[in-house]
Structures are given as structure tokens and as C-alpha cells.
Amino acid sequence: MIRMLGTQFGHFFLLEQDGEVTVIDAGLSGYRDTLEPALADMGRSIDDVKAIVLTHADPDHVGFAGELQQTHGIPVYVHRADSERTRQGKTKHAEGSPLAMLGMLKHAHSWRALRHTIANGGFKQSKVPRVIPFDDGDELEVPGRLRVIHTPGHTEGHCVFYAPFEDALFVGDAINNLDIVTGQPGAHLAPQAANTSTNQAYESLSRIEELDAHILYFGHGDPSTQGTRAIVAEARSKR
Numbered sequence: 001m002i003r004m005l006g007t008q009f010g011h012f013f014l015l016e017q018d019g020e021v022t023v024i025d026a027g028l029s030g031y032r033d034t035l036e037p038a039l040a041d042m043g044r045s046i047d048d049v050k051a052i053v054l055t056h057a058d059p060d061h062v063g064f065a066g067e068l069q070q071t072h073g074i075p076v077y078v079h080r081a082d083s084e085r086t087r088q089g090k091t092k093h094a095e096g097s098p099l100a101m102l103g104m105l106k107h108a109h110s111w112r113a114l115r116h117t118i119a120n121g122g123f124k125q126s127k128v129p130r131v132i133p134f135d136d137g138d139e140l141e142v143p144g145r146l147r148v149i150h151t152p153g154h155t156e157g158h159c160v161f162y163a164p165f166e167d168a169l170f171v172g173d174a175i176n177n178l179d180i181v182t183g184q185p186g187a188h189l190a191p192q193a194a195n196t197s198t199n200q201a202y203e204s205l206s207r208i209e210e211l212d213a214h215i216l217y218f219g220h221g222d223p224s225t226q227g228t229r230a231i232v233a234e235a236r237s238k239r
């Protein structure tokens, strides 16, 4: 069973297998209080959460992971290349200029997203003192047995996860299913100002394209059952 939580500005997920739950990404830290009600809705509790697995180390995905580790001792997994940033709570060096970021704010959607992010703690990345690093090709020993596919570009350690029992792919921010600047729906890559390497992010699309999955879940934008090929083709066409 999969539950999508969060808001129109960003999602995180609960993946259940045999009564145990993996939290995939940990939202913005302000989403913390939505966790227990969603677990209760699934007939589960916080004690059933056995792992938090992060697609990457940006603050709108690390969210409440550190808090949950501190209060409940839940292990946090992240790719090796993003593990130091996760531990230190450090923001990445994006390739775009801060001026490009300012330019985004001429769009009403960006303003709303910015206000929402500030209100939900998105500009102070919390530290996760202990992380379990993983590598490309790993099969994680967590509920749902996620398979790791390294897709760098948005961050150095960005990964997508395939959940075999659900035939689902958690895409994180390797592809957004809306334009995060304008709010227009459809597959897009994040703007240059939000990536460590946009060229590398486009190269990583070929890794996603070769995967088969019934449904794709995105960090930003609605889920899709169009298949990886169609989604990747749409994202490439916007370049």
C-alpha cells in the first residue's frame, strides 16, 4: 500500500509491506504532524515505521527526518554522495545564479511556493546526525525492499527508487510532473538554478527511461501511469 502525503507544493510517501512502513522523503519539516493521522488511516502507528529513505538531501525532502530519528530512533537512508549534506544540514551549490532564482518570482506560483516553504520551515535544513549511506544498485533492507537507481543532476546523490511489490517508481526530483516555476502541469526538469548539474540531470533520464513501472510518484506534481518512456520524452521535449 502506498499513501501520498504533503501538499500541491511537495509530496512524501508511506510505503507499507506486511504491516511495516517506509517513509519515502520527509516533506518539509512543517508536515511532521500529518504523519500520525495518515498512519492511523492505514491502520498503522509510528511504531510501524522502520525506515526513512531520502531521494536526495534538499530541505523539502529531508524535512522532519532528523526530528523523527531523534524522537523515535528511526534509521535514515540516503545515497552516499548526499550523505554528508544530510548529516550537516547543508544546502547544495546549485549551478544557476541567485538572480535566476529571483527571476522565478515573477510567477505567482513561485511566490506561493516560496511563502509556503518559508511557513513550513523549508529554509533551515535540519541535521540528521546518523545516516545509512547506500549506493546505486542496492536493494534496501526496508519495508518495500526499494531498489536504488542513482540519477544525479538535481543533486549529486539524487536517486529514484523502484518498489517491486507495488510496481511503482518514486522519482523524487529527477523529474517534476509540473513546472515548479509556473505551476503548469506536465513533466519538466527543475530549473538550472535548482540543480547541481542540469546536463547531468538530463543524462540521468536515460536511466529512468529503461525502467518499467506501472505508476510514477513525483516529489512535485501528480502521479502518472503514462510509463517512464512517455514521461522522459515529455521532460526532454521541454529542454
Ligand SMILES: [Zn+2]
Pocket (backbone or CB within 6 Å): 010, 058, 060, 061, 173, 219, 220
Ligand atoms: Zn523538491
